[in-house]
Amino acid sequence: MTPLYPSLIDEQIAELPEHMAVPADRVLMVFKGLTMWDAMREAERAHISNPEAWSRRACLCGEWTLSYEVRT
Numbered sequence: 001m002t003p004l005y006p007s008l009i010d011e012q013i014a015e016l017p018e019h020m021a022v023p024a025d026r027v028l029m030v031f032k033g034l035t036m037w038d039a040m041r042e043a044e045r046a047h048i049s050n051p052e053a054w055s056r057r058a059c060l061c062g063e064w065t066l067s068y069e070v071r072t
Helices: 008-015 036-045
Strands: 026-033 056-060 063-071
Touching: 026 036, 036 056, 036 063
Parallel strands: none
Antiparallel strands: 026 063, 056 063
């Protein structure tokens, strides 16, 4: 079912410059932890083959977020 109005995230994704977009053949997986090591451990638990090979990272309000572009 297609929503009547696009969601905020759909609008934001549509506005991304091409160089920042996730390629069509990949999925962005995001893991969080109190430390960067905790976030990598969560990625490893989700069977990310190389948890050290994150594509983006951020530390906001004391919580680490790591993202991985995974081929589909």
